[in-house]
Amino acid sequence: MGKHAQNEFWKTALTSVLKAFLLGPIQQMLMMFDPVRIFATAISIGCVVIALVCALWIHSKVLTIIAIVIEIGALIWSILIRGWICISDRY
16 A cells, blocks of 8 residues: 555656646646635645555555545545636636
8 A cells, every 4th residue: 555655645746746837836836825725735735644654654554545535535626616716707
């Protein structure tokens, strides 16, 4: 399970780096720490750390999977929040 958590960590890190490259690091940080997205960002970053700790030091498969599922949920939540605000601004 440790290998899976490491892969998940590197996938998340690479995604953030690529988005920062495409948008620019300042724009990426502004989007991540937008008042609407701050909770989703904090949950996502916290779950990455929790998944690594659970996989590498605690060796708990169940806790690692739960942390990864919550992290993915936070990322989806962040995307949906931004999309909902963009749609509601149009009307």
